[in-house]
Amino acid sequence: MKICPKCNKEWPDEFMACPLDGTALITKPQQPAGFSLNLGDANAISGGVNMSDNHSVSNNTVNTTTSNVDSHNVITNNITQVEREKTAEELKHEKELAFREECLKVYSNGIMTSEGKRKLDDLRYRLGLDENTANKILSEVTKRSERKSSSLSPVHQITYYNIKTAIIANRLDLVDRLMAQLKAMVQRYSAEEIQFTYYMLQAVLHPKECTEEYESHYEDKYWQTFWSSIAYRRLGNIEKSELLVADVGDKWTDTIPQENVFVLATVNALIDKDMDTAKSLFDNIGGEHSPYLSNLATCLYTLIYGDMLSPEELKQMKKDSVFYTKNLFAEINEYHSEKKRLEAEAEAKRVAKEKKLQEETERLAKEKKKQEEAEALRVAEEKNRKAEAERIAEESTKKASAVTKFDTQLMLPYIDEFGYLRKLDASGLAELKSVLLTVPKNNYQAKFLLGQLYIQENTSASNLRLAYDAIKSASEHGIYEAGAFMAYFYLYGKVVPQDLDEAERRIKIDDDFKKNPIFVQMMVDLYVQKGNAMLADVWKSKLKKFK
Known part of the structure; x- marks a missing residue:
């Protein structure tokens, strides 16, 4: 760890200057075993004086506290002896430094959660900072973090460009080769696009590793939560996936578009092969989602409503979302292709059956006609025979005696x-x-x-x-x-x-x-x-x- 000689705050070794006051950081000196001390009058307000070796002193500017010093109880009310020697301007500056430090922690990953906002509001109240001053400090920290997120080193800018190019071309060999570098960039930079790309690739290409990293190194990051939900879904852990969907929908409501959660839920429904649910969820998406999700949303549209598009429109949309189509939804495409094949086979069988039935009907009709013709011929022959019999009988009658009467x-x-x-x-x-x-x-x-x-x-x-x-x-x-x-x-x-x-x-x-x-x-x-x-x-x- 490094320490700022001006404000005595500790920062990670990769920091060169203090984020609070810009002072160059120095390596923190080693301390004797069993003894730790945070020095500096500035800490009397923001964090208190903490000593180990069986002694502790706590001074707070807001609450009344009791401290044990050399086995004696000392009660300080509101302002310590050290604070009485400081001017109002110094005390205000130290409160602002304490609030700025907490802002940096809360906004460390570039995203302000509702829980983090509550922490800041609580700290502002305890420090006695007015709302305008607190908002100004938060705005400065936000802009500073945003500048940091976008200021990749020249080498990393080239690396990230190569990663995006490989994704667009669906060159998985290049993507895998650059994943280690992207992981280092995620640890170094809080840029939202870097965070999105890394966790997206993990969930799409290595879902098991994605969930393992979530469980072992979870940092309450939005995109890690978003894509881990998809990774769990692909591995069949629906319960865990749904818990993360709830987190995505609840934790970052103040700073993240709410349509994102509908994109996530639609993806999960497609992974479940539940097309009806996917359609009902997708219909809530109107384009007001994070820009990083545009290609994913396009891919969802082609999967759900592709039959309504012209061949040219479908080809263009698939071109923009080829990475998701071939990797995240490969099984879904196979499933729908097989379903369409089976439907086509069923339709072909139905048509063949109808044709066979029609041919059989025509055959029976012809056979019936032949039978009717044969019956008509038989009736005619029978009529002729009957007429012939009557003729013979009549001739026999004529031959009999005309005067003979039947007795x-x-x-x-x-x-x-x-x-x-x-x-x-x-x-x-x-x-x-x-x-x-x-x-x-x-x-x-x-x-x-x-x-x-x-x-x-x-x-x-x-x-x-x-x-x-x-x-x-x-x-x-x-x-x-x-x-x-x-x-x-x-x-x-x-x-x-x-x-x-x-x-x-x-x-x-x-x-x-x-x-x-x-x-x-x-x-x-x-x-x-x-x-x-x-x-x-x-x-x-x-x-x-x-x-």
């Missing part, structure tokens, strides 16, 4: 006791058919028999259609046996879709269905198709009784 008694040999067609051989079918074709068309009992005949004749599609039309017509004109026999078509899925429930309902139209072998056989087949083996066996046993 229902002629049908008795062909029907069973329940009114249904018996099982006939081929000759019987031919014989009956020739008779039934001569029957008038309004004889629906005959139509019912003709329909059954078609089924016995053969089960071709055309015969089944003729049988269905005849039996259905008879059913619709009051022949209830025909309504019951319609069960045949629903049971076996002939002409109409299979409907077992409808088949069962139709069978039971005939009150004698349990006695009629035709319907008993149908009941056996019905329960077999329903999978009810027990009931199928019951009806099989009934069927055996008819044999």
Whole structure:
């Protein structure tokens, strides 16, 4: 340590002159072990006289104090004997020196915190300094510190220029090579730009070292706190990071733009990959932040609202913030690139799926059209067959005797006791058919028999259609046996879709269905198709009784 021979204040070894009065500093002489003494009447006001070797004396100009000197209690009230020998001008000068010294300590890093301001206000009150004098001293110290912050040595000016050039070009090899020199400059100079650049590089390139330095050499510096919050965030320590965000927002409210904390919070939200929160925070930034944060704010804008910019605007903005984009937000860019890739893949899959669905819809439509055309052709063919059958029937009628009239008694040999067609051989079918074709068309009992005949004749599609039309017509004109026999078509899925429930309902139209072998056989087949083996066996046993 060095000492000022005029005011007896101690200063670091790198100081050449006293910051208070400009006097050249001298090396502090060594003192005997166990003994320390701050000399000089000037200290009687600003700091008191402090002695060790089992003795202590404290004189204060404001408060009443008690001192022990050689085992005697001496009470001094307000003014010591030494002070009585000084003029009012000397006492005022010493108060001003004490206040100036505290101002230098509070403003040592070039930033006035709210806590430091409270300390100065308290000291001014205790010293009895008027507000104008205190403000004048603080203004001088502030200007002196600002002059010191900007007055880098010529060598350091070149070094710092090289560091900024390397940052703009994103030359990390040069940045790492110059970091040791930048760290020495941070310790030597309190320039805000130097402080910002050093802690920014630490947080971006070496976040672990940044947090270690914060924890081991914390000096209540604004930019160290700001960038340490980001470093902790990158290392996953969200709790510590948020505590420092609170410090940045609360401690320096009188001297630092409040938008800075929104810049910090936006960066942390992007590191968390929380784009919605980042947008809401960034919208509070209007350009009233520290100028050193301009490139960082530009980088944040490109990350959050880059999709709204033209390619030329985006290219220019990225050029100004390439260091942050490639180093601080490299993972964020990869994350968003991957997210966009996945979204593009999902969109491509969606489009392909829609295209495939559209093609399938068109294919089904074509297939349906073909089916409709085939059905129309079938109906036309069926109509032609029906017309042909009617033509043949008409010819047969003409061949029959014109005077022969249909006698229902002629049908008795062909029907069973329940009114249904018996099982006939081929000759019987031919014989009956020739008779039934001569029957008038309004004889629906005959139509019912003709329909059954078609089924016995053969089960071709055309015969089944003729049988269905005849039996259905008879059913619709009051022949209830025909309504019951319609069960045949629903049971076996002939002409109409299979409907077992409808088949069962139709069978039971005939009150004698349990006695009629035709319907008993149908009941056996019905329960077999329903999978009810027990009931199928019951009806099989009934069927055996008819044999």
